[in-house]
Amino acid sequence: MTSRERVLSALSHREADRLPMDFGSTGVTGMHVSCIAALRDYFGLEKRPVKAHEPYQMLGILDEDLKQAIGVDVEGVSRPKTLFGYRNRDWKPWRMPDGLEVLVSEEFRVTTDTNGDILIHPEGDLSAPPSGRMPKDGYFFDTIIRQEPIIEENLNVQDNLEEFKLLTDADMEQLLQSVAEAQPTGRAAIINIGGTAFGDIALVPAPFLKHPKGIRDVTEWYISTSSRRDYLHQIFSRQSDIAIDNLKRVHPAIGNAVDAIFVCGTDFGTQTSAFCSVKTFRELYLPYYKKLNSWIHQNTAWKTFKHSCGSVERFIPSFIEGGFDILNPVQCSAAGMDATHLKTTYGDRITFWGGGIDTQQVLPFGTPEQVHKQVLERCRIFSRNGGFVFNTIHNVQARTPVKNIVAMLEAVHEFNGVPMEAS
Numbered sequence: 001m002t003s004r005e006r007v008l009s010a011l012s013h014r015e016a017d018r019l020p021m022d023f024g025s026t027g028v029t030g031m032h033v034s035c036i037a038a039l040r041d042y043f044g045l046e047k048r049p050v051k052a053h054e055p056y057q058m059l060g061i062l063d064e065d066l067k068q069a070i071g072v073d074v075e076g077v078s079r080p081k082t083l084f085g086y087r088n089r090d091w092k093p094w095r096m097p098d099g100l101e102v103l104v105s106e107e108f109r110v111t112t113d114t115n116g117d118i119l120i121h122p123e124g125d126l127s128a129p130p131s132g133r134m135p136k137d138g139y140f141f142d143t144i145i146r147q148e149p150i151i152e153e154n155l156n157v158q159d160n161l162e163e164f165k166l167l168t169d170a171d172m173e174q175l176l177q178s179v180a181e182a183q184p185t186g187r188a189a190i191i192n193i194g195g196t197a198f199g200d201i202a203l204v205p206a207p208f209l210k211h212p213k214g215i216r217d218v219t220e221w222y223i224s225t226s227s228r229r230d231y232l233h234q235i236f237s238r239q240s241d242i243a244i245d246n247l248k249r250v251h252p253a254i255g256n257a258v259d260a261i262f263v264c265g266t267d268f269g270t271q272t273s274a275f276c277s278v279k280t281f282r283e284l285y286l287p288y289y290k291k292l293n294s295w296i297h298q299n300t301a302w303k304t305f306k307h308s309c310g311s312v313e314r315f316i317p318s319f320i321e322g323g324f325d326i327l328n329p330v331q332c333s334a335a336g337m338d339a340t341h342l343k344t345t346y347g348d349r350i351t352f353w354g355g356g357i358d359t360q361q362v363l364p365f366g367t368p369e370q371v372h373k374q375v376l377e378r379c380r381i382f383s384r385n386g387g388f389v390f391n392t393i394h395n396v397q398a399r400t401p402v403k404n405i406v407a408m409l410e411a412v413h414e415f416n417g418v419p420m421e422a423s
Contacts, residue, residue, distance in 0.1 A: 003073035007188035008259060011303050011325065011351050013386040018416035019379055021390040022353065024062040025076035025190050026262050027083075028307045028328060029354065031396040032139060033060035033102045038402035043069045051091055051103045055120060056083040056132065056207070057395060058140045060102070064185075070409055071420070074389070075182035077258055079194035080171040084108075084132060084141075085123040085208030087174070097136055119144075128210035139398035143205045147217035157234045159214030163206055164195050164242045167249060179254050190305060192262040193250055196243045198236050198288050199225070200266045225276060229284060236288045244295050251300050260303040260326065261296060264289070269310020272335045278314055286322050293323025305353065309394065311335040313342065320349050329394040330355025332378070339381045347387050354391040355382060357408050363392065364400045368407035375411035383415075 001009070001017045009016035024030045031039075033050045040050070043066065050060040062072065081087055086107035094104045097118070107124035116136035121128050132141035167175075175193065182189040197203060204221045206212035215221050215228070224232060266285070268275055276284075293304050303325040308315070311334040312327075319327060330352045332339045339355060356378050357363050362370055382388035390412055396405060413420040 003185070003187040004189075004259065007073050007389060010386045010389050011260070013348060013351070015383070015386050018418060019383050019388065019390050019412065020073040020188075021071055021412055022074040023070060023072050023391065023396075024059075024067070025074040026192065026305070026307075026328075027054050027057070027059060028265060028394055029074075029391045030054070030057075030059040031062070032398040032400075033058050033096070034098075034100055034139065034398050035396045035400055035402070035405060036060040036062060036066065037100060037102075039070070039405060040066060042402050042406060045069065049093060049101050049103045051088075052094075052108075053078065053088050054082055055104065055108060056141055056143075056202070058096075058102075058398070059395060067185075069421070071413065071418070073187055075185055075187045075189045077175060077178045077182055077189055077191035079192045080167070080174045081194070081208065083202070083207055084120055085210075097134065097138060122208055122210050125210060131205070131207035131209075143202070143207050145205050145217050146212055147205075147215075147220065148213060150215065150220065155228075155231065156214070157231060157238070159212075160231075160235045161238055161242075162213065163203075163209060164239045166242065167193070167246050172249070172253065175250065176253060179257050183257055188260070189258040190260040190262060191250075191254075191258040191302075193243075193246055195239065195246060196261075196292060197264040197266055198239065198285055199232070200264065202265065222275065225280065225284060232284060236285075240288045240291050243292055247295060247299075256301050258302060260305050261300075262305045262307070263292060263296075263324070265307040267307075267309045268315050269308060269312040269331070269334060271310060271333075273311060274314065278318060281315055282318055286318055289319075289322035289324070297323060303351070309334075311337060313337055316342075316346050316350065320346070324350065326351045326353045326389075328353040328391070330382075331393050333358050333360060333393070339378055343381050343384065343387075347382070347385065351387045351389065352382050353389040354393055355388075356390045356412070357392050359392045359394055359397055359400075363404055363408065364397055366404065368403050371404045371407040372411045375408050376415055379412065379415040 006016040006020040036050045088105045090106035091103040109124040118134040119130035120132040122131045134141045305326040306324040307328045313336040
């Protein structure tokens with residue numbers, strides 16, 4: 001099978017010639033630049049800095065030579081701009097606080113505060129207040145909340161709709177170029193056009209806007225899901241209309257050149273519980289997921305991808321009802337997220353894209369033997385009758401020991417019966 005055929009089999013809940021694997025196709029299935037650099041060294045690949053394509057989490061691009069060495073089956077077609085509102089182009093060197101040299105966009109522009117922390121500015125505009133902070137000994141950026149005082153009677157829904165716009169010609173050109181680059185690889189492709197996530201807390205503070213208005217504080221937003229629900233309904237309703245208008249433009253231009261679409265990264269689970277009740281989810285979020293996913297399924301062959309960390313077993317029936325075909329990151333360490341239970345209960349109705357290894361404890365802090373054991377066990381459970389694309393539980397974090405990352409990859413290849421070649 002080709003990589004694409006392998007992934008499509010998994011998405012159709014059929015076992016393929018081997019288990020498909022994803023690293024780097026989305027902002028939630030990637031690797032920190034430090035891990036990519038370490039893997040390049042391990043495989044003896046050409047010495048060159050890693051490109052940081054998503055500065056928010058300092059995720060790096062896996063170049064073709066590394067993808068082939070790992071055995072990646074999925075290509076990403078990324079949204080036109082980063083979370084800090086600039087385009088990736090005209091790469092330049094930049095040194096991380098720990099000394100690792102990476103490549104960043106020419107529009108990546110930062111300053112340093114008196115504490116030594118690195119501040120990043122939206123759209124690369126140094127005259128705008130910074131919207132992200134990397135601690136002086138850190139590895140990625142935290143969002144800076146820039147909430148203007150809320151005057152209840154002056155709240156305007158349009159202020160929380162500022163970022164939801166029709167794609168420009170430049171946006172379309174970049175998407176089409178990314179699709180064209182993905183096609184010759186023989187891999188499956190997943191696209192993210194942006195603007196389809198409802199209430200994603202990573203996006204609510206709008207680190208990509210210079211002067212965000214409306215409700216932009218995370219705590220205030222969560223309060224609003226109860227106290228200002230009509231306000232949020234108005235946002236989601238208009239947002240979904242704009243998203244569908246964009247899909248109506250994107251789909252005719254690319255057709256079936258992509259196989260899946262990243263719809264939403266809104267987290268509904270905590271480690272032990274949830275951010276809202278199932279009743280609230282069904283009243284506030286479900287109608288808009290249904291609206292968007294219904295259009296996608298009625299007009300395209302694409303599968304729909306839902307990311308939600310944490311303990312979300314209680315929401316999975318609603319995710320399925322809402323039209324999601326794929327669930328990520330499958331956080332098996334969270335309450336109620338036992339791998340066997342998930343596969344047995346929902347495995348014929350939703351594809352698990354992730355869940356292959358715990359990235360909180362086992363992968364970063366365990367031994368290679370512990371990593372190897374957990375990966376084989378998860379592959380055995382989730383691969384039955386298809387419906388599984390191997391990935392970690394969220395991104396591989398900074399400074400994860402390369403020996404553990406290699407143990408993970410070797411375990412997947414062992415499960416597939418295809419030994420991985422080292423340097």
